[in-house]
Amino acid sequence: MRSVVLLSGGVDPVSGRPAPPRGEIAAIGLALSAGGAVGGLHVGLPAAALGQAAGHGLGQIACLRGVGDPVAILAAHLSAAPPDLVLAGSRACGGEDSGMLPYLLAERLGWPLLAGVVAIGTVADGWLPVTIGLPLGARQDARIRLPCILCAHDAAPAPPFVFDRARRVAMHTVAVADAETIAPLEGTERPYRARPRLIGSAAPAGGGRVLDNPDPAEAARVLLDHLRALGMLGA
């Protein structure tokens, strides 16, 4: 099985220094757990964050040097020699950060896509079993036909960073044909201004219902009815 991990040259959201996004490190972990050959793929010139990503377990990274739409460049490169599995993080960190690239790529290649993957199993009959992570610790089992694109969950287990691997990574640049240009982004860009979230939406207005010194059995009944109405107790 041949896996390709899509890498974006990201920055750390706190320090602003080059660093791979959390989800891409998780994607490298998933690719390594699938076994077989694993390679990194990046559109653009070699960036500092790529070496750091490689430190988590990538032997080689191909940088595609071409001008134009990165989705078109990736699609052309991947359809020339299709891998079994393409893995990506949930979203980049430092660019437009919309998380659209894997979806556009899946649509262009006609491959299925699953997001929020925390673990992958072994291939059987052309189907790959995966586990999807949901909020509040819930999990969902799924299987997907190969070749496919998987977006790793940010909380999927991350392989450890090894400095020597980051230093030894073989980064080679591949010159590719230019793709169609993408339309310039609309609107204006400016430094981020933190806006307060809505407050008071979580707390009930002016306190709730109070039962003063009820009978224990009565209190238990009211409490269970209240929890059932909130949907916290199954039945």
Add this chain to the structure above:
Amino acid sequence: MTRRPRRDPRAERARCLVPGGARPRLARAGWDGMAIAPDAGPREPVMIRVETPVFWVAAVVEAPNGRLDRWARQTLGAARALAGADGGVVALLAGRDAGEAVGEAGADRVVWLDTAIGPDAMPGVMLAALVPFAPRHVVLAETPAGGDWARRLAARSGWPIQTGIEMLSARQAIRPVGAAWRERAAMPARVLTLPIDRVAPYGGMRREGRACPPPDVPAMEARMEVGPVIAAQAAGIPLAEAPFVVAAGQGVRDFESFHTLSHLMGATEGASRVVCDAGLMPRAAQVGASGTVLDARCYLAFGIAGAPQHLQGLGKVEHVVAVNTDLHAAIVARAGLSIIADAQAVMPALIALLRGGG
């Protein structure tokens, strides 16, 4: 809408003057003349109906158990704000039927979507459902499922998308870019996704929420199969992401009952600092400023007074239930239901009721 009687400031001012209005009236009996006219009795519940709006705005809301949560209401509120006075809001309801709540949250039409078809078929079904409305915007919540559907929809249809919008009006949508060091302000795109607590829910008069026929599911090749959602075992969930937390404070002495109860309820155990300091619960269970900040939907507190440092740990909790002996404890002000009683008496009663199948 409220039942508060409406004030008529002109009539109130006229009552303060002598007949004719030449000078102020001398009110010897106090301000009884200022009394507000009695309400004309309960009014008919009014509902806004929209037949043919100028344009439509769609909102995709998730209601997995037939309830609209805060985020879903905010998504509908954002669609309502984008629709303004001329537009109509169509809600694509993914999950179980939520009844009148969708109309109250601001939807003029409701189309029910079956989530069992899986994420791969979702954009096709959503596009089929949106065809009769041709919406100007489609608003989704940036939940794992909602964010996934939004991106699939945008990729399939080629509509421009803006994700994670932090400020939204009909003229402008502002979203963070560049690792949230920069922001981009632009006209709202066709597809929009909203994080939680960024747009206020709809607070106006009830809307019709008329049910529309669900779209046909287009046949497609099965490329993936998604199984049912497996809820996490309560004991295994980290406290920070547990949905339901039962916590013990200094008012709990009967820890046998406490552990039995949390097991029967399927809840994760938490504790106050005092209980952790005393070694009665592990330090990892501590809720509050120096412990864990919860992301739970419901928090059931036994014998916890609610020190400010503890209440900081309840930042995002939607529903708080407190069992406490002190009526004036701070947690009673935060709780949706407070029971002023001894935890040692209430816990065995709860266990008996849960074991008895009541």
